[in-house]
Amino acid sequence: MNGTIKISDKVYYVGVNDRDTYLFESLWPLEKGVSYNSYLILDEKTALIDTVKETKMSEFFNKIRSLLNGKSLDYLIINHMEPDHSGSIPELLHEFPNIKIIGNKTTFQFLENLYKIHDNFQEIKDEDVLDLGQHKLKFYLTPMVHWPETMMTYDQTDKILFAGDAFGGFGTLDGGIFDDEVKIDFFEDEIRRYFSNIIAKYCPMVQKALNKLRDANIEIKIISSTHGPVWRKDPNRIITLYDKWSKYETEKGVVIAYGSMYGNTEEMADYIARKLAEEGIKEIKVMDVSKTHISHIINEIWRYKGLILGSCTYNQGLFPYMESLVQWLAHNNIKNHVLGIFGTYGWSGGGVSTLVKYNEQMKWPLVYQPVEARLSAKIEDFKKLDELAKAMAKEINS
Template sequence: MNVSIKISDSIYYVGVNDRDTQLFEGLWPLERGVSYNSYLILDEKTALIDTVKEWKVTEFFDKIRHLLNGKPLDYLIINHMEPDHSGAIPELLQKFPNLKIVGNRTTFQFIENLYKVKDNFHEIKDGESLNLGKHNLKFYLTPMVHWPETMVTYDETDKILFSGDAFGGFGTLDGGIFDDEVKIDFFEDEIRRYFSNIVGKFSPMVQRALNKLNEANIDIKIIASTHGPIWRKNPERIYSLYDKWSKYETEEGVVIAYGSMYGNTEEMADYVARKLAEEGIKKIKIMNVSKTHISYIINEIWRYKGLILGSSTYNQGLFPYMESLVQWLSHTNIKNHVLGIFGTYGWSGGGVSTIVKYNEQMKWPLVAEPVEARLSAKEEDFKKLSELAKAMAKEIKLA
């Protein structure tokens, strides 16, 4: 049975949920799944905005057929070419051979390379429009948010911004699809996890895209992304969060991420956390890099000003899971954080010094000299850890 969900009088939600995929992009855990959102406009000319992942096409096509009720599908608008949004293109062209694919020049380069499609293209440029009858769609190119071809589509009639991956996040839409129908705090956290791990590296481009929309002075009543809830009650909330995150604005708090083989480095992490609490820091997250997936750690790091990394030495180098974390942090180029470092070593160092070397790329201010204990922390080491905690608390309180 097809349940038609209206976004407005003539625009429908035709997205699907994915509760089977374990890792998004083969990297990011989907413990609560993900939605692939697509939208159908019924007008004098019909238009589908984005598609879904290839193995969800049966459910997807059932929804489209039901709503079209024999009418042709005239346009497919592609805001983003990642296969979880473009995977249905080959089958759509088989079922609707006269379908025109709307996109920019880079979109068509991706289509040709991914799906060997070379025809049925309707190219648009930045700021151009497409009239469907009652609805007039205007397109804004937003390159590198987070692929080169990305763009957004604005319906001038119903004032809906179809934003592609921008403003989207993890989590299936279980019954409710609008921000006023779901537990929005959960989605906000998963949207930040999505942003911090996938889009965050391109924060300057996000700022450029937001500035472009601001300068266009468009009136946005609804934000409809390709993942996560549709923001009809409070689109300003997700818009302002994207602005905050892409400016690297942080909250007062500290993430302590540690890698420990036998508990000695963990003991140091617990001690630092206690000293931070004594200094009045209430938001403290201790995260074990061996147990907690890196995406959740990065999500919390993006949120809080302070980061303290603690690692044991492993084979004269950095504990492997910790190295994955600091390597990703240096790759992502996160700004506006302060750093503390501690660790342990046995017969040789290598753990703490490797973090220091990575930080030469990251260029985060160190709140204190790194603390490194031989095998386990002694009284002198705990004193240094206490000083590190005091310095961190002072630094993030001043922020």
């Protein structure tokens, strides 16, 4: 069957792995790749749910042809139009010219603008149902999770939620595709990285989508996302995590992110970390913004309540890699964190004062006054860092 896998009696996984792409969306590192998940339903009518990136079409089409075994492909259901899931559509229409494209009004606007496709549209509205024979598919519009056209498809027969990008994450599916077949802690971390990097700005819309599913009172036995594992053992686990993350709920712990040119700001970061440990904080992440990609720093910040930012002064301003991080934080309106600030300067300031200015946008509570040392920390500066660490620990442990 060319690597196709049964999800249920008539539902098959026809997704592919991508170990070639280095940066997702040309931004986020894919050290362990990513999967593009697509699903084929073989009923009286056949339906393909989402496609894959255009660079992976050959393997994808081989799986579809093998399963169809000469049958026609009747429907293409598009839950999400981002090109990593829609890039194969033009070629799919060339191979199956009579296919009906199922989507909402906004889906078709994207199809026209991205691929100049104008025909064979069958528009659905919220909670419409498509009858395939044994399988009945119900559609739930979930706009801005995380594009305007996003929706979810619910198989009423097998209780499968085809969720689009929701509940998905980075990482290839190396043999196992189900949550009970893979190292789930790895995927949980990579799903949070995906969420915090890509979907985080739209937390209110995620909550709205989750509430829509709750209000619909549907039984969900399996969650099939367009990235990452298929959740058949414990789909409620990933729903609970999404609910937690989109409510900005955090864990006890502190991220210390710093930018240092010659080690003086780094020395202050390590000193704070030690003092936090002495205060009983066990989850401490010290991260150099020059060496650690912002994607991983964001993931840890999303997880833990405490954040301490440290920067040297660079050209009378903020260290550039640190500025990228705080720009992202300010833009995405993250809540439920507490903040500490420290840094160094030489003949003029600019690093610490710029961090303070960014926090005027972020509006995070400062646990202690910013600590700024000239060139390197002196005895009086370390005393202030002691107080900063104590104040942060008190907030975390409260």
